[in-house]
Amino acid sequence: MKKLSLIVALVASVALLGSCLRGSDPQPERVGGMTFVNTFIEANGAFYLVDRNTIQGLYPLDYRTYGPSWPVYYPGEGRRLEIYSSYEDARLVDTTFSMQDSVYYSSIVYGTHDDPRHFITEDRIPDGVDDPAAIAAVRFYNLANTERRVTLHIGEIESVAAFRNRPLETPASGKQGEDFIPVAIGNYTVTVVDEEGETVAIRQGTVDLPAGSYTSIFLTGDERDPRTFYVGIVRQWVN
Amino acid sequence: MQTNINLYKSIALSLGVMLLGGCIKDEETEPEVRSGFTVVNSFSEAQAVQHRFDAGRGFQPLNQGQGYRGIDFYVVPSCENCKLEIVSSNELAQLVDTAFALQVNKYYTSFLFGTEEVPRHFITEDQVPEGVDDPAAIAALRFFNLAKTTDRVTLHIADAEPIAAFRDRPTETPKTGKDAQAFIPTTHTGTHVLTIRNENGEQLARRTGVALDPGDYLTLFLTGDGGESAPYYIGVVRHRGIN
Numbered sequence: 001m002k003k004l005s006l007i008v009a010l011v012a013s014v015a016l017l018g019s020c021l022r023g024s025d026p027q028p029e030r031v032g033g034m035t036f037v038n039t040f041i042e043a044n045g046a047f048y049l050v051d052r053n054t055i056q057g058l059y060p061l062d063y064r065t066y067g068p069s070w071p072v073y074y075p076g077e078g079r080r081l082e083i084y085s086s087y088e089d090a091r092l093v094d095t096t097f098s099m100q101d102s103v104y105y106s107s108i109v110y111g112t113h114d115d116p117r118h119f120i121t122e123d124r125i126p127d128g129v130d131d132p133a134a135i136a137a138v139r140f141y142n143l144a145n146t147e148r149r150v151t152l153h154i155g156e157i158e159s160v161a162a163f164r165n166r167p168l169e170t171p172a173s174g175k176q177g178e179d180f181i182p183v184a185i186g187n188y189t190v191t192v193v194d195e196e197g198e199t200v201a202i203r204q205g206t207v208d209l210p211a212g213s214y215t216s217i218f219l220t221g222d223e224r225d226p227r228t229f230y231v232g233i234v235r236q237w238v239n
Numbered sequence: 240m241q242t243n244i245n246l247y248k249s250i251a252l253s254l255g256v257m258l259l260g261g262c263i264k265d266e267e268t269e270p271e272v273r274s275g276f277t278v279v280n281s282f283s284e285a286q287a288v289q290h291r292f293d294a295g296r297g298f299q300p301l302n303q304g305q306g307y308r309g310i311d312f313y314v315v316p317s318c319e320n321c322k323l324e325i326v327s328s329n330e331l332a333q334l335v336d337t338a339f340a341l342q343v344n345k346y347y348t349s350f351l352f353g354t355e356e357v358p359r360h361f362i363t364e365d366q367v368p369e370g371v372d373d374p375a376a377i378a379a380l381r382f383f384n385l386a387k388t389t390d391r392v393t394l395h396i397a398d399a400e401p402i403a404a405f406r407d408r409p410t411e412t413p414k415t416g417k418d419a420q421a422f423i424p425t426t427h428t429g430t431h432v433l434t435i436r437n438e439n440g441e442q443l444a445r446r447t448g449v450a451l452d453p454g455d456y457l458t459l460f461l462t463g464d465g466g467e468s469a470p471y472y473i474g475v476v477r478h479r480g481i482n
Contacts, residue, residue: 082450089475090448091430113447114432 033071137180
C-alpha cells in the first residue's frame, strides 16, 4: 500500500510539474536568413549549395523563381555559396558570405554562362521609418542581358532617380542599389521602358503595393529574343 | 497431454534445425570484393551502346544502354579475368570484346571512341599522382583527344600556358590513351573556361564554368567530329574515386 502511494505521488508530480515548464518561456524567434532569386536565363534551373550542402527546394531552383518560402538561416562567417547551372553543371558562382543574426539577405544570380553575375543584398527597412508596417517600399534592378538602359514606371508615379536609366547591373551596382525606396501605397500597372521610351516589358495585371510590403522589381530576359523580357516581382523579408 | 508433448517435440525440432542451420559453412556469405568502374561513351556513330560485363559468372549488362557522351559509374565485383563487351545500338554490332583484371578497391575507367570500322577502347587505372601526400589537397587533370579528327588539338585552361601533356594531341590510340592515364597535378584551382584549339589556333570547342577544387580529379576529353550531328564537345569526367 505504501509502495502504491509512492508510485502515485511520483507520477502525479511528474505530470503536474511537467506542465509548469511548458510555454512560460518565450520562444526565441528566428529572424533573418537568405532568399535566393534565380534570374539566370541561360539555363532551366540552378543548383544551390551552401558549404557543399544542398538546400531543399533549391536543387534546382527554376529560372524566374525564388525560394525557399522561409529564408534559410546560416549564421556565421565565411559560408561558401556555390551555384551551378543545370546546363552542363557549369559553376556560375563560387563565393563566400557572412550572415548576421536578425538580418535578411537576398542572393541574386543573373548574366550568361560566359559572364555569370551574382550579388548578395542586405534587405533592410529604410532609415528613419517609424512604422515599417505603414509604408510600401520598392527597389529596382536591371538583370536582363541587354545593352539598353531601362527605367521602371510604377503607375503614374514620378520615377525616382534610382529607378531611372539603369544599365545591366554589375555586382557592385546591385549591392549599391539594395536600399528600398518608399513609394505611395496602391495598386499599379508596372512597366519597364528603355531610354527611347520604348516599352521593354509590362507586368501582366496590376501589382499591389500594400502597407508593409517591401518589393524587389526587376527586369530579366535576353535581347536575343525580346519575347523573353519579363518584369519579376519578389516580396522580400526585411528587418 | 500427448498432443502437448508432440507440440513441444516439433517446436524443439524446428528450433534445432533453425539454429544448426546457421552453422553450415556453405551458407556463409562471401565477403564482397569490389572495384570502381567508370564507363565513358565517346562513340558518336551510334545513339547508344551497351556495356556487358563478366566477372566470372557470365555476361551481365551494366546498363540498359548508355547514350553518346554518357558517363556512368558502377561498382563491380573485382576479378582477375574480367571480360567486357560493348555493343552498339546499330544492329547490335560488337565494338569491344576485351579481358582485363580489376583489383579490389581500385578505380578504373573505360573509354570507348572511334568509328564503326575502327572502334577504339582503352581502360585506365585511376591513380593519385606519385609523390602526393594528401590527395584531397590537390587537384589533378588528364586530357584525351577522343574526337574523329585529323587535327592535333591543345587544351587551354583559362589563359594559362597549356600543360605539355595537353598539347598537340592527335586522336588517341588505345596505346597513347593508356600512356597518358596519369593525372597531372595543378594548383590552378577555381572555376575555369576550357577551350580546345587545333594547331592553327582555331577554336574547336569551349566549355564554361568547369569547377576545379582541391580534391577534384578530372578527365577532360574532346569528342565529336565537328559535323552537325556530333559537334566538337568537351567532356568532363569527375572521378568518384582514385587510388
